[in-house]
């Protein structure tokens with residue numbers, strides 16, 4: 001984006017608002033807006049207070065060391081152990097409390113208490129020790145959603161070794177690259193994982209990756225499918241065997257607050273993956289504090305984050321945040337539609353889930369399947385709903401609140417990133433007046449702004465770049481092995497400001513509206529439009545389930561808006577509907593935003609974490625050879641869309 005004028009034109013007008021549920025504030029973790037003012041007056045003091053909720057082996061000397069920006073350090077001199085904070089600390093008072101109600105895709109179930117989890121982690125940590133893993137060690141983990149995954153992570157943390165979890169949907173090549181970059185000496189995987197009724201051959205993929213990763217000396221394999229796998233004697237070991245054989249007594253290593261807890265590679269939509277480095281004290285402070293405050297965690301809550309632990313959402317809000325808070329969580333292994341479209345709601349009903357946290361892409365999928373599936377389940381316990389990963393369209397937000405939240409549950413739309421480690425912008429359910437489509441305000445202790453090309457704040461209502469202007473405890477510390485790229489990517493555009501890479505606008509009330517990735521902004525006749533606003537207007541139409549919008553090169557307008565739309569189940573698409581949809585956008589946000597073409601398609605290309613890959617749709621629209629598709633979850637759909645786009649390229653009038 002260059003030139004004069006607003007960095008991004010924000011067109012959409014907000015509509016309805018929802019005040020917090022009556023009577024909630026007095027019992028809430030944060031029940032008053034005074035928390036914002038208090039944190040703003042003394043952000044470091046606020047974070048120290050949050051950090052004090054953890055158990056430290058020795059206190060910190062300095063809360064924030066900002067002597068070498070942007071390499072900030074938090075709680076320096078302090079020592080603690082992340083696994084001890086997630087497990088040991090709870091044993092005296094709540095050892096028999098369930099940590100996870102786990103459910104396998106084939107239907108097997110198991111609940112594990114904090115005491116049992118503690119014992120398994122201690123044994124497995126001792127087993128890892130026998131494989132040479134120690135303080136400062138590096139372990140790669142490539143697993144599906146089975147209990148051995150958090151056990152493996154916590155065992156590393158207990159020993160003071162760093163882990164990198166590679167999402168189980170990635171290929172052998174992706175695994176190899178990440179293991180190599182990370183410098184792993186041990187890989188922990190499983191025979192197969194279950195996903196949508198299929199068996200994913202994780203061990204076979206691991207074998208392929210290990211063949212080209214000589215630094216990895218051992219491969220620990222959890223049994224899940226019981227199907228035979230190839231075996232390399234001396235290198236391969238069964239998880240359960242070495243765990244059972246190990247001693248249950250394993251002291252937790254006191255770790256420096258700034259010691260790396262893990263690195264997580266961002267899959268991104270472009271470029272070489274970046275190893276985002278998170279450390280121990282600051283990260284755990286951010287993850288546990290936000291998990292308590294955003295979800296208003298109570299003692300009797302049953303919490304379910306339906307993400308995969310392979311992404312940061314699972315790290316912070318399935319493993320480290322909830323366990324540090326002693327919460328009871330649901331963990332589900334498989335696909336949401338297996339064996340039927342009821343599965344998610346069946347699980348929510350069975351465990352009496354009271355807090356559900358999922359992604360807009362999932363919500364839009366459920367919306368597409370129709371209201372009848374959640375309707376037949378008792379979801380009356382649900383009191384808080386969360387959303388993360390993409391901007392949520394107001395239509396999907398309303399559907400979520402109405403059909404899953406009984407028309408009353410607050411929806412917390414949480415904005416954050418792998419880099420930020422924990423939630424940065426979100427409503428507080430007992431305090432915020434909600435606006436569907438807005439993530440509300442920066443969390444207490446977080447300071448965010450929206451700036452233009454010159455780095456100055458843009459006026460209220462105008463779109464610009466989202467930046468964070470004060471360090472926060474759970475921030476990334478660097479990119480593994482590449483300090484220069486860290487500085488270049490996040491800190492060079494506007495010196496002193498962290499560049500999130502997202503567009504945003506702040507409305508008159510001070511509420512933040514995320515506008516999608518900066519790279520996705522379209523330039524139509526000199527107006528810089530955010531894709532998300534046009535997409536929201538499309539999804540607002542009752543026939544539409546999901547929409548993706550891109551700018552394709554156009555001789556007249558610079559870029560023309562090309563839309564790709566999936567319809568709700570049971571709706572038939574024809575030319576009349578396409579015309580209607582184009583007009584609908586024009587009425588909703590203005591003629592400038594009217595799509596030049598609309599292609600109806602059965603699905604949209606998405607990354608494995610569910611984000612729409614607009615870059616590929618741009619390639620399709622401009623009839624170019626497709627760019628890198630390795631991070632794509634559903635490759636076939638791009639070819640289908642390409643054929644449709646060629647058959648039906650232009651509709652503009």
Ligand code: WTA
Nearest residue numbers: 388389390391413414415416417418502514
């Ligand atoms: C997007 C996921 C709008 C955003 C935790 C961000 C969102 C990227 C929201 C990070 C939200 C995440 N509203 N956009 N509530 N949450 N995003 O690293 O573009 O997988 O920069 O972390 O997702 O994705 P990541």
